[in-house]
Amino acid sequence: MEPRKLASKLLAIGVSELRLDEPLAMHSTWKIGGPSDILVHITDTTSLQKLVALAREDDIPLIVIGRGSNILFSDDGFRGIVAKFGKSFAAARIDGQDIIADAGIWLPRLARLAASRGIAGLEHASGIPGTLGGLIYMNGGSLRQSIGDMTKRVWALDENCNVIEMSAEDCEFSYRSSVFQHRNLIILRAHLRGTPGDPRDIRKRILNVLAERKHKFPLKQPNCGSVFTNKPEVYELAGPPGKIIEDAGLKGLRVGNVMVSTVHANFIVNLGGGTSKDVFELISKIRDVIYCRIGYWLECEVRYVTPNGDIAPLHKFL
Ligand SMILES: Cc1cc2nc3c(=O)[nH]c(=O)nc-3n(C[C@H](O)[C@H](O)[C@H](O)COP(=O)(O)OP(=O)(O)OC[C@H]3O[C@@H](n4cnc5c(N)ncnc54)[C@H](O)[C@@H]3O)c2cc1C
Known part of the structure; x- marks a missing residue:
């Protein structure tokens, strides 16, 4: 139309x-x-x-x-x-250790809010620059934790536009995966449960998380976080993707205006004017080199959206 x-x-x-x-x-x-x-x-x-x-x-x-x-x-x-989903759909309600938050809430804000009320458990998400809905979809997290660990319920819009309430089991959380990646559901809000903690200790842990990320990640250049997943089987074979790519000498590899970060090799940074074509070509080069070295095709964490609305991990479109 x-x-x-x-x-x-x-x-x-x-x-x-x-x-x-x-x-x-x-x-x-x-x-x-x-x-x-x-x-x-x-x-x-x-x-x-x-x-x-x-x-x-x-x-x-x-x-x-x-x-x-x-x-x-x-x-x-x-x-x-x-x-x-963003600021206009980002309310949060807290009762004891229970948080009911809208999908659009900005994760650093949610983590700070939880800290201020003495709720521990979200520190690992304090430096993730996304929304709660996006994190639940990805079952994302850091420091070996995932948002699914503290999710009790999710309210979502189903295929027939009805609001449904889903238990943690219904969400089928596993490593960086959830049912939302396989069904056409829209996450509206979630019920998270943390554990009691001293707000000062929680804030301290958040500051440590943020300081470490500032040191480790190229936060000043536009990027999309980790490009490749850190799957347990690859980790056992050759270590985390950042190390595998760095060991292959690919830090600083450039296509057009995008480049493998010189700070962290699992990040691809946009040097200004980068295109999706550049990213595709660079990811394809990295995967080819790594396959030749370790016999394993790295899989993308990052999703690609086609002009017609198909969404899947980027390597599926190569
Ligand atoms: C600097 C940086 C650091 C990062 N660090 C981490 C990290 O430590 N750990 C980690 O896991 N990730 C990390 N990420 C990746 C990313 O921030 C997370 O995956 C985040 O949770 C995505 O949220 P988003 O709102 O940006 O989702 P988007 O990127 O907007 O969307 C991601 C996917 O979720 C779907 N989606 C989004 N909202 C909804 C909804 N309400 N209902 C249904 N589907 C939805 C989209 O369709 C899309 O398929 C990082 C990214 C950056 C840029």
Whole structure:
């Protein structure tokens, strides 16, 4: 459907926080990506339900994003609707050690909030620049922890646009994986349970986490975090992906305007004006070299979004 016509249809059903021809580079921490026909900021569940129903009825591709910190968008952008979780859908309620937080909440904010109320368990996520929804989708985390470890329930929009309540078991959490990667569900909010702690100790641990990440990661250049997954079988074979890539002498390898970081080899940084084509070519080169050295194809943690709305780990599109 012609984007302007689609925009008027969305306005007519009350979806008002929308932009036409929005550059997706502005919604990705890699700062890469062409325009999306439409980008909508999600404000409430009812208008999201209407939006999803309309997209399904009219067969319009729709994807959901948070901060775009684990996504590569195409240089050609996206021919449909990008629905973004962020500040407008980011409330949190705390009762004892229980937190009920919306999908759009910014993880560093959530970790600080938990610390201030003496809830331990989210320190590992304090330096992850994404939303709670994105972290649950990825079952992400750091320091050998994952968000699934403290998730008790998730409320999501199912394939029929109904709000469903899911137990931790329903979420099928495993290493960097969850049911949300295999079913068409939109995470709305989650119930997390931490453990009691002294706010000063928790804050201290957060500061340590942040200091270590500042030292280890190239945080000043646009990037998407770890490009490749640290799967236990590869780890046992040759160590973490950063070390494998560094040992292969690939730090500083450059294609166009993207480069393997000289600070941490599992990061690819955008030197300015980098493209998705550059990233594809660089990832392909890295994988080829590593396969020749250790006989294993590195798998991507980062997701690629095609202009038609397919999303999968990037290596699946090579
Ligand atoms: C500097 C840096 C450091 C990082 N460090 C870590 C780390 O230590 N550990 C770690 O695990 N990750 C890390 N990441 C990666 C990333 O921040 C996390 O995966 C994060 O949780 C993604 O959240 P997001 O909101 O940015 O998701 P996005 O990148 O916007 O989306 C990721 C995927 O989740 C889906 N998604 C997002 N929100 C929803 C929702 N509400 N419902 C359904 N699906 C949804 C999207 O469709 C997409 O497929 C890092 C990234 C950067 C840039």
